[in-house]
Amino acid sequence: MSEVSHKELKAFEGRAASKTGVGKDPVNEPMIRHWCEAMGDANPAYTGPDPIAPPTMLQAWTMGGLTGHQDHSAAYEELSALLDGAGYTSIVATDCEQEYLRALRPGETVTFDAVIESVSERKTTKLGTGHFITTRMDVRADGEPAGTHRFRVLKYAPAQKYAAAEKQAAARTQAPDQRKSEGKRPRPVINRDNAGFWEGVKQHQLLIQRCGDCRTPRFPWLPGCNACGSLVWDTVEASGEGTVYSYVVMHHPPFPAFDPPYAVGLIDLAEGVRMVSNVVGVPSDKVRIGQPVRLEFQQVDEELELPVFRAAEGTAGGEV
Incomplete structure (x- = not known):
């Protein structure tokens, strides 16, 4: 070489x-x-x-x-x-x-x-x-x-994959507070189009945009309606109820701020939009399509809190 x-x-x-x-x-x-x-x-x-x-x-x-x-x-x-x-x-x-x-x-x-x-x-x-x-x-x-x-x-x-695997295994034996100190989750990109969403998260509210003309809900946040093109909008607070529409289980690569394997779900919200977030509350291999989930806010480090969706133990969905 x-x-x-x-x-x-x-x-x-x-x-x-x-x-x-x-x-x-x-x-x-x-x-x-x-x-x-x-x-x-x-x-x-x-x-x-x-x-x-x-x-x-x-x-x-x-x-x-x-x-x-x-x-x-x-x-x-x-x-x-x-x-x-x-x-x-x-x-x-x-x-x-x-x-x-x-x-x-x-x-x-x-x-x-x-x-x-x-x-x-x-x-x-x-x-x-x-x-x-x-x-x-x-x-x-x-x-x-x-x-x-x-x-x-x-x-x-x-x-060095072996060194990385060894470090990952050691990280799993550490206390959560110790793991958090070794690395922070990537910060979300906040701009003028989505700042209102993140302000809502700080208040433990999941805010969905709604067109001011045709009343179509939309997520993620956009400057205009993808149904009629209107630039007028307001917000609706999500109830927090949803189901798993699809999901993946992340195994690699290991980063200090993450603890694989973990499930990332595409969640069907009751308000008629879909959102990508972590599915928690059950082992990653127990997440299923159609599984009911409930919104909660998770403190991932001393500065950042994120919306995630909790599946209750014993709940089941449809397809695997």
């Missing part, structure tokens, strides 16, 4: 990852319908007589599927192979950013160019040490600029 210099990595910046790529299918209503059903998005703009595609589908029209795109550039594979040779053999997606320039409509052909925009200096993270790679994709619809998609991954050398 040989170390790679940042100068070698920087040489890849600006190189094409894909040139004049063409979407495998034109924008079409069946794909729009499937997307909306999966996301639970009933916005009439996507189903009316002159529908548009949901903006967040931007990348979906460019994906190559299992067979990929024939015009894919070798630059990204070369960069990946260089990092593999230096020991950065693991990869994880970290985030993406999208900018929308115009709506996409059924029948339009999607084309795109992608470029390796940046390669970071060596960074040390909880997962291990490596480099962040950012790829920018410029998307066009029938030749007109439609949007930009930035996708960022971390190519890294995993931290």
Whole structure:
């Protein structure tokens, strides 16, 4: 294994990852319908007589599927192979950013160019040490600029997994107060659109937005109604009753502020919206779809309190 210099990595910046790529299918209503059903998005703009595609589908029209795109550039594979040779053999997606320039409509052909925009200096993270790679994709619809998609991954050398496992096992034997002192939960991102929600949490209230015109409830908080587009809204306090719509059990990676395995649920609230939060009160392997849960507020460290959902011992749901 040989170390790679940042100068070698920087040489890849600006190189094409894909040139004049063409979407495998034109924008079409069946794909729009499937997307909306999966996301639970009933916005009439996507189903009316002159529908548009949901903006967040931007990348979906460019994906190559299992067979990929024939015009894919070798630059990204070369960069990946260089990092593999230096020991950065693991990869994880970290985030993406999208900018929308115009709506996409059924029948339009999607084309795109992608470029390796940046390669970071060596960074040390909880997962291990490596480099962040950012790829920018410029998307066009029938030749007109439609949007930009930035996708960022971390190519890294995993931290010593045995040492991590040993530390995790030791952490489970510590008192809760001692575990809390070793690491804090990530802070929520609070902005002008969701500040009211977090103010409610401080008061032990779970506040749901409600459109001031069509009265449709919505969660998470948004600046406008996703049903009618109105910018007028008020709030309703949730009763706290809900059921588990879906869930995952997190086992890895271990972070000091978390104690895996733990269950993260998509909760159907009685008010007609869904919320992602931890399911507590039962072992993670006992959480089930359809299980009734009740809102409570959990102090996770000396500064942060979060809404979670407690399942009563012995309660059962439907599907596994």
